[in-house]
Amino acid sequence: MSGSASYDGIQSYDFDIQTMNPVELRAATPGARHARHLNAAGAALPSETVLGTVIDHLRLEARIGGYEAAEAARDRSEQVYALAARLIGAEPGDIALVESATVAWHRAVDALPLRAGDRILAAASSYVSSALHLLELRRSRGIEVEVLPCAADGTVDLTALADALRRPAALVTVAHVPTSSALIEPVGQIAALARAAGVPLLLDATQSLGQLPLDATAIGCDIVVGTGRKFLRGPRGTGLLYVSPRMRELMSPPHPDVRGAVWQHGDAVELAPGARRFETWETSHALRLGLGAALRETLDLGVEAIGRYTTGLADRLRAALAGLPGVRLTDPPAGGGAIVTFVRDGEKPVETVRRLRAAGVHLVAVPASHGRWDLERRGLDAVVRASVHVYNDESDVDALVTALGRTTGARTAPALISSAARADVIVVGAGVHGSSTAWHLAQRGAGVIHLDRFPDGHTEGSSHGRLRMIRRAYPNPVWDDLVDRAYLGWGELSAAAGVPLLTTTGGLYARPAADGSTGLRGPDCVTVSAARAAAIFPGLALGDDFTAVYDPAAGVLDAAGAMRALRELGLAHGVDRRTGVRVERWSADGAGVTVHTADGLLRADRLVIAAGPWTGALVPRLAGLLEVVRIVNIHVGATDPATLSAPALGPFSVEVPGAGLLYGLPAAGGDAVKIGLDHGPADDPDRPQTPVTAAEAARLLALARRFLPTADGDVVDSVACRYTMAPRNRFAVGALPETPQVLVAAACSGHGFKFGPAIGAGLADLALGKQRPDLDFLAPGELG
Known part of the structure; x- marks a missing residue:
């Protein structure tokens, strides 16, 4: 600590990272994996402990009843009063x-x-x-x-x-x-x-x-x-x-x-x-216990230590914003602490927030109606408010400043209407393939408008969630080259992002021995017995009825980190990213294309459609070949999480007679082991995603108990997504035969995320006129 300033007995300290471990605190904060959250003054991100405390008590209420659960938690509930009193120097x-x-x-x-x-x-x-x-x-x-x-x-x-x-x-x-x-x-x-x-x-x-x-x-x-x-x-x-x-x-x-x-x-x-x-009398005992967990964590860290860290981080932000052209700090002279407010010349705060959120930086706009005695007195209609916490670090501040300083960012809908904007390429869909394509195109100097019908962070499609599997084991050698390109692509994306996105663990892929075939093969992959599989992954119990393929190159992808990196890298290279824009249709425009959105017209030389479950609506010729299905995943807790983490467990799949293909990912980064079945009932993408039902979770939990003996805990999390399935589980990647200026990446049939960077690079090549004969086997005209 190099110095401090006093606010009437309240200390404001210079930045001292040694008093705080933001890496550890970030890892213990699930929400920090999905965006750069600078909105602690609105609703800070809870820790895994707080989240688990709330969920555990809700589950207890479901098992034994609300009154009984409250009685069981009486002592812990009483502690919340003592913790709150300790926080403010009072008596319980x-x-x-x-x-x-x-x-x-x-x-x-x-x-x-x-x-x-x-x-x-x-x-x-x-x-x-x-x-x-x-x-x-x-x-x-x-x-x-x-x-x-x-x-x-x-x-x-x-x-x-x-x-x-x-x-x-x-x-x-x-x-x-x-x-x-x-x-x-x-x-x-x-x-x-x-x-x-x-x-x-x-x-x-x-x-x-x-x-x-x-x-x-x-x-x-x-x-x-x-x-x-x-x-x-x-x-x-x-x-x-x-x-x-x-x-x-x-x-x-x-x-x-x-x-x-x-x-x-x-x-x-x-x-x-x-x-x-x-x-x-009536209160949420689960939330009250969660508050107790949060109070304990705050007191354990120490409010003074939190203040030193967050004030120092906010001071870094203040200094950076003060030197940014067109940005004006709006805090009064007696300002300090973890909050920073500002405005950007020529842009309403709500639009600044929308543009930053599209870049993966979350903060809020405060209108004068929320503080009229203050803001109106100072002649401000609204301000942008950023507020940091212990799970933030310098990279979050730098990401905000970088995104704010760009001259090319997401524009507002009125700009679309006033003139039909034009780009070299329009990319529709901000999942892994669309985002990768936009980044690769912008890297090569193309002008890119990137559209998505939903705001960032939505859970309506197929690219959300924390982790994904990657493997070299595939049933047909025709995939081998694309698999190689995928591994290279993840290496390039990791280097560009500055963080590792792929962790190699090895993987096991099993099916009944009676089938007479392991189904998968690939470079360095070997067939192993159930006994050998048990030695490789002690956390997976196959039994003698199964045989498996071991893929030493298989591993786990940080999907949330990848989506954040692709968004930020695209914006850094000038991608005009516009979320919440619904594409209604497109039409060929000579050698180019016109895209009709709910907000107006856009024109480009090339159009790339990577719209996931909504591809059929935009490419009618493919609609009859594509089936959108609902897929659910659960995370299951364990008394000893190490038994379900690498190296005791890696990514796996098991062809289960009567159930289908069960797949799973090891516990990692604070997440419990994840499992799911790779097929499900038909789903309507135009209806909002619904939570995983108790019946769906119970079915998967029974499979977890069978194949993961140490997964002895409850379902601690669940997520639903949508697969877009095509005949023979193949993809459609390339130009539409009748309109070659329009390219698609579609129907990735549940195994497309691992190919994200490779498909993005391929589509960028094709959009810019480079031939890619290695992708001919995925030509849209051959689908079906």
Whole structure:
């Protein structure tokens, strides 16, 4: 640590990575695998532990009942009060657990003995929901609401507050950190003035709990409200309310509940001791336990250490944005901590956010309506808000700055309508094949417009999910060259991304010995007995009825990392990526093509259609040959995860009589072992994807118990996707015979992800006029 600055007793520290291990924390955060998430001030990413805690209790409720599960978890539930109290320097009896900070605010303010004419002094930093409540109290109950003026640094003007407190007041309320900026209010000084005047202080700590130390008792706060979903990294639907013993004597809950009161007899009611009088009986015990897990992790890391790390990372972002042309920081001088707000010249914040999200960088726009007393005063219609946490690192900051600094990015729909934009190549579909094609084309200098009907991160198609399998073992030598190109392509993509995307583990592929054939073959692949297979992968139990092919080159692909890399690399090379754009049809335009979207027309010399399940709708000649099916996968827990991780287990498949082809991937990167069957019922891609049903999961779980004996846990996760199947499980890659300016990559029949970089390179070659005779066996005209 090289230095620190003080915000009224709250320390802001220079960047010191030695106090934090972001690599380890990132690995323990499932959401960090899918995007660069810089929205901790909105809803931070929970850890695997928090997620598991919630799911485990929900499963317990499903097994034994909600009341019984609550009773079983009583001791752990009680610990949540102690953890929350420890966080803010209070006693457990001073804490009520509620559903949100807004619920906490309402229960506290509504319990105050307010009368018409009473004055409430509110900081301009007040959150929108708090302000709306105050305005309603003014309208319906005659309460006077006075918004305090701000000093030059953006904080509450302490002199004006002292003057306002010379007259009787019922309450002072301030947001420690507002939703609309990185401002940090001097809560210690505000509390001292309120205390001297005998006026209670309500502190909204929603944006500060978990990133800034807070000792409510030492400062002298009477009421504190906060949420679990922000910097505490707890589940949504959790919050806390602190009420000091002194204030509890003055407050009366207007809506007592069986949780917070005892009906003694007749009309005699006794309020529960402590702050629990503000609670209600019905609550999510699973979410409450998840909040407890998040609080424990926060306290174990230390709020001061979290503050040092996140402030330093945010300072790095501030410095980078300050030097970026066309970008203006909007935080007031008293800003600091983990939040940074800014605007980009000539672009509405909501469009900036949309463009950054398309680049895989997630943050939010805050409109003036969410902080009108603050943003309107400063002449801002909206701001972009970025907020970092311990799972972020310098690469996330650099990715944001790089994406923001590009002059070519996703354009808005009105630009499409105003003029029919033109590109060298239009690519439809942002799955692995479309994204790989767009990257390869842009690398070679082509102007590329990349379209997808859904926003990034959707789960409607076939390219989502954490891991995929790669192997050299294939049934026909005709695939060998493309397999070789796939391995080379993953090496090139890993090098370009700067992270390894392929991990070699070896793989086993089994079928009944009675079939007389192993089905697969390939370079360096060997047939092995069940006994030998057990020695290779002790985690897989085949039995003597099976024989297998061992592929030493097989391995696991980081699918989520690959999709993120392809998106970012494409944008870095100038791809004009436009998500949420629905392609309705296309038409040949001389030697080129016109693409009709819901937002307008686009024209290009070449069109590449890699639309997955929606290919048939865009290429009618293929529609009758393609079948879209529903595929489900489950992740199964284990008492000893090492028995289902490499080297004890690698990717595998088993042809199971009566069930079909069971496939699986080892536990890796925090994920439990994954299994699925490679065929399923017909699916309609125009209907939203539905969750895996209990029956679907139970079928797979029974197979897991049979072939993976140490997979003795519950189903800890599940995912559904869509395969687009073609005759003989083949692909269609290349130009359409009747319109050679239109190319397709379609019907990858459940085994296409591993070929992503190779198919992308091939389509780029074909689109730019290079012959690829090695792909002739996949020509669309030969499909069927």
